Each structure stands twice: as structure tokens, then as C-alpha cells.
Amino acid sequence: MAIITLTTDFGYKDHFVGVIKGAIYSELADAKIVDISNEISPFNIPECAYILKNSYKSFPKGTIHIVGVDSEPTPENQHIAILVDGHYFITANNGVIGLITSEITPEKVVEINIPNPEHGSFPVLDVFVKVACHIARGGTLEVVGKLFNKLKDIREFAPRITENGNGIVGSVIYIDNFGNVITNIERHTFEAYRKGRDFILNARNKKITKIYNKYSDIINFDLEKDRRNGPGDLLALFNSSNYIELAIYKSDLNTVGGASTLLGLDYRDTITIDFK
Incomplete structure (x- = not known):
């Protein structure tokens, strides 16, 4: 079973991180979940990008990284799934993996479009977890979305x-x-x-x-x-x-x-x- 990592700005006071893990275990009882950090400063994309760049390579190829920072979807902040450097990233198109894709060309990027998605205030739970579990079962990116070529970068870097x-x-x-x-x-x-x-x-x-x-x-x-x-x-x-x-x-x-x-x-x- 693939490793699923969490990088979020949810902190630990609230129930969000526990709920995400519970939802993953409900779908994949033998899942392996690793917290990279749940203490990213709220909505701080450069900070998240820096931490993600300096941690993902320590995990084996095929690891699935859920990134829950500024994840609410808008017409300019699409949900995307990316395969780059042998790793899967599930995130919003907010530039958070700009440090990685500026150095390594992604193998595949899709805009997530799963059937009957929830449209609530907790998209990491409603969308990202479902996509991560699909990939962990051996599913392909093409099943969860259509090819996408408008990745944002981060000018601060x-x-x-x-x-x-x-x-x-x-x-x-x-x-x-x-x-x-x-x-x-x-x-x-x-x-x-x-x-x-x-x-x-x-x-x-x-x-x-x-x-x-x-x-x-x-x-x-x-x-x-x-x-x-x-x-x-x-x-x-x-x-x-x-x-x-x-x-x-x-x-x-x-x-x-x-x-x-x-x-x-x-x-x-x-x-x-x-x-x-």
C-alpha cells in the first residue's frame, strides 16, 4: 500500500486532521499515513512549497502527497493531481508545487473532476482524500480528471x-x-x-x-x-x-x-x- 502524506495549515486544535485520517482509514484500512506538517502558517503558499520540496524526496516513489493549504476551489484555483519525479501531489492550483515543477517537468497533470463531488467548505476531505485513495488502489490520473497545462508558479521564489x-x-x-x-x-x-x-x-x-x-x-x-x-x-x-x-x-x-x-x-x- 502506498504512503499518503499530509501537509496542511489545519493545526491540531481542531478536528480536521483527525477527520482526514479517519476518512482514509475508512476506505483503506491498511493505509500508511505520514504527517509532513500540519502547522503551515495559514494560507502561506511559499512556506508550504519550501517544506514540501525539502521533504517529498525522502519518501519512496509512488508516495501520494495531500496538500491542504488554500484548497477551496475557484475558477482560478482549480483542484489538480500531478505526477512529478515519481510522486503524486493532490493540491489546488495555487503555485504550491512551483518549486518542484520549476526544476522537474511533470509527467502528468490533470484537473480533478470526480463524479458527484461534494461542494462544501472542506475539499481536502470531500475531494482530495477520494483521489488519494483512488491512486493508492492503483488507479490512474486520467480517471479522476482531464489533462491540464496551466500550472501556477510562485514569484516570491x-x-x-x-x-x-x-x-x-x-x-x-x-x-x-x-x-x-x-x-x-x-x-x-x-x-x-x-x-x-x-x-x-x-x-x-x-x-x-x-x-x-x-x-x-x-x-x-x-x-x-x-x-x-x-x-x-x-x-x-x-x-x-x-x-x-x-x-x-x-x-x-x-x-x-x-x-x-x-x-x-x-x-x-x-x-x-x-x-x-
Whole structure:
């Protein structure tokens, strides 16, 4: 039986996640359901896209991903099912898989059109669960919809190149549980325009001139402990997804704070890089 994952902004206070799982088990008693995240910020498509991109590849091919963020259907927000990179995604056409399809061409995309659909306020339950169970039983996408070629993308994921390649203007796309700030500037974009030059990364009133590959790289272990950088110090690094991330070493939002709070950065705030 295929794995079915859930990525939603439903949280856990309400009954929604439990009801979805109950409906899947009612149709497929031996289903395997995995929560990727049900704590996406409400209607935050870029945040959902970032989490989905960085999680789906850890699952085996054939996994079915239900995406319940901004899922109410409208003439401009169609329900779609997609086969891309060997994975199935059931979502609304709101750009949420734009990060994946910008790099990998989908094998098939259909606009969902199942018989006698419910038209209530809970389409993830009424539509997405039915489609996921159909696929899990070995059903094809052609049975649940017609071919579709109008996928939306997400403009927030494209940083701007300025001054004839001498600068990059990026933005904050995600803030994680530690308060680390993830930007939309990827390593390959940074290196393509850097061309070996020095640079200054500007984040509010902070200027950073070095980007590390892991958090502990900020520490020079050859120095005495009282002379080293350490917990509470700001750094930039290429994170595991190869995006530029700003972090406070060993941060804790409940005590010392994180990069987001200490720098005063929030979703869509600007980060700039100047090459010298």
C-alpha cells in the first residue's frame, strides 16, 4: 500500500486532521499515513512549497502527497493531481508545487473532476482524500480528471538580480522552529553572480561577509573557548536545501531568541547582497 502524506495549515486544535485520517482509514484500512506538517502558517503558499520540496524526496516513489493549504476551489484555483519525479501531489492550483515543477517537468497533470463531488467548505476531505485513495488502489490520473497545462508558479521564489549582476535582492520565504531565517537566494544563483568576488550580505543593520556550510563552522576550535564565537552569534550558511539561511548559533526562541527576532526579520522582508 502506498504512503499518503499530509501537509496542511489545519493545526491540531481542531478536528480536521483527525477527520482526514479517519476518512482514509475508512476506505483503506491498511493505509500508511505520514504527517509532513500540519502547522503551515495559514494560507502561506511559499512556506508550504519550501517544506514540501525539502521533504517529498525522502519518501519512496509512488508516495501520494495531500496538500491542504488554500484548497477551496475557484475558477482560478482549480483542484489538480500531478505526477512529478515519481510522486503524486493532490493540491489546488495555487503555485504550491512551483518549486518542484520549476526544476522537474511533470509527467502528468490533470484537473480533478470526480463524479458527484461534494461542494462544501472542506475539499481536502470531500475531494482530495477520494483521489488519494483512488491512486493508492492503483488507479490512474486520467480517471479522476482531464489533462491540464496551466500550472501556477510562485514569484516570491525568484530573487532579483541588480546592477548588471553586481547585486542580488532576495526575500525571506520561511522562518523555522529555531527562528532561523531562510531566504530565496540559492547557492547556485549566488555563486553564478559572485564569480569569486568579495561580498556584503545586508540584513537589516547587520553586514555579513562570509557564508558557512554548517552551523559549527562559525567556531574556530583552535582558539581558547573565551576567544571563540559561540552560542548567540549571528552567521549565514547554505542550509541543507542550499538556500542562504541566517541563524543564531544554538538559538532558542524561548530564551535568547533567534535570527528572526534579533534581526527583526519576517516573511517577505528583504535581504540584499552586494558583490565587490
